[in-house]
Amino acid sequence: MKYEGVVGPLNRWVDALRASTGESVPYFDPRAATQGVHVLVLLQDPSGEAQLGSGFISRDNNDPTAHNSTLAAEAGGLPYSRSLHWNVVPWWVANPAFPPRSLTGEARRAAPLLAELMDLLGSPPKVVLLLGKQAQKAWSSMLLDAPPELRALPTVKAPHPSPLAYNKTDAETGRSNKELLNEAFERAVEMSQ
Numbered sequence: 001m002k003y004e005g006v007v008g009p010l011n012r013w014v015d016a017l018r019a020s021t022g023e024s025v026p027y028f029d030p031r032a033a034t035q036g037v038h039v040l041v042l043l044q045d046p047s048g049e050a051q052l053g054s055g056f057i058s059r060d061n062n063d064p065t066a067h068n069s070t071l072a073a074e075a076g077g078l079p080y081s082r083s084l085h086w087n088v089v090p091w092w093v094a095n096p097a098f099p100p101r102s103l104t105g106e107a108r109r110a111a112p113l114l115a116e117l118m119d120l121l122g123s124p125p126k127v128v129l130l131l132g133k134q135a136q137k138a139w140s141s142m143l144l145d146a147p148p149e150l151r152a153l154p155t156v157k158a159p160h161p162s163p164l165a166y167n168k169t170d171a172e173t174g175r176s177n178k179e180l181l182n183e184a185f186e187r188a189v190e191m192s193q
Helices: 008-021 048-054 064-076 103-120 133-143 177-191
Strands: 039-043 083-087 127-131 155-158
Touching: 008 103, 039 064, 039 133, 039 177, 064 177, 103 133, 127 133, 127 177, 155 177
Parallel strands: 039 083, 039 127, 127 155
Antiparallel strands: none
16 A cells, blocks of 8 residues: 555655655554544654655554654644654664664755755645754754745744653643643644644
């Protein structure tokens, strides 16, 4: 099913990315966005599970970040059929097959790819949900050279759903990151109606 439906053209693009970058870029989940990309959910980079395990960016991956994303989406009422999950760096930065590299450096390398993805989506998402500071920085960086219609896209910012952040308290608000994440998914749903 990897080349069928909404994600079919995107996964052909992933094939091209794999060939041009030498990276093992995970594919988009064929179960996602079957009713269109109303909400684009962006994280920083894939987990080892996505890259070396399932081979897909999926809410169903066997890792805590995917699990926490699923819980937040369910709490916020965001159906998988209306959302697409991706990463600002489409390959696993900490992959032990490569020499150590920085997330910041890889985000700069991948910035043009995020712009390509937005072009490939055809019609832009109604809202972009940015999970974590790295996704937020990369999005802002990409917008510097983006056309006006991309700069006008509404965004929602939220903490990263990794286990390192999920159970912590936000220093600014004194509220749990889990609660803030759930609210961000709910706000993205409201904005995408």
